[in-house]
Amino acid sequence: MPANLNLVRTLTTLVLTMTLISGCAAASPQPFSVLEQGSAAMTTEDFTFAAALEQRKWEQLYAQIHAHRLPAPQPPMIDWEKNLVVLVASGWKPSAGYRVNINRIERRGTRLQAFVEVDEPPAGSLQLTVMTQPYVLALIERPERLQAIEFVDSSGKALRRLEVSLP
Template sequence: MPAHGLHTGYGLPLRGRSIMTVRRWFSRACQRQRPMHEHGRDGEGGSVGDHALAGDEDEHEIPFAYLVADVWSAVVEPTVLVVRSRSVWVDLWSRATASRQPPPDPPEVDWSANWVLFVATGPRPTTGYNVEICRLVRQGHTVHVYAVETLPPPKAVTGCAVTHPIHAVTTPREPEGVRFQFHIQRKVPEQ
């Protein structure tokens, strides 16, 4: 899979489209977000939040790297997590891959320099659903994590299988006291 994490499984047909067209589509999708979850302690999700972005604080993009995306995970609950330790990551990965035999090893992470941000949608009724973390923005003491859940287009041909989309990225460690706010938008691509 390419480093940018885009492929035809994301519900956006790449046939006949340049990668820049696809990136512009995800960029536009990430601009209209609504808060959905807040981060709790290490390895825990949080409560639903309605915090607006304050316009008077400096904000800047935070780099991140694709770690893993899958639609056949075993994560059955909608989940958003900031994973700060290897032990929590190994536990989460074993739950995410519980249905596989033999279970794959967890992707490697440099825990001295990085954290993992993880999003799972929970069960979806057919194939064609995906989720992708597409933007990280630091504003004051808050890191806003923007993700897009892509739904199959209307009248799309989908497989009859329950899927459980997940996406995980690595990002440089943040100082203590920084909180994470997850924003997840549902998007149906145009046909």
């Protein structure tokens, strides 16, 4: 019986160690590029975070962003075997001069962290008084395995987490 108990303890320790190591995976830069950036996302939420992993979702997302344009533009072609797309839109802003940026993306095990920043116009600057909805679309190199995309501010504070499934 003691041999079985030692085996159970050893296996439990191994599983816990592997879980800890995978959860604390070191961050590595994830290649990405800005696909599109604009001031009229036509989203309804204060902040919108979304991901497209396949064509149908991409077409829906792109149509939503450009719902105000007639005729609606066709979405850029994406190689879904190599890439995925994320959207960050900051919601309604009271003037021109706002901009949404994804400064970097890091891979941490089976999740990606996108570092988001919203630039505001300088205080006291003259800006066109018009309602805007700044957004950015980023094309990300598709990782082998992915369980979540986390959007965080520049200090690392969580803004939103999207559960995804890439085998």
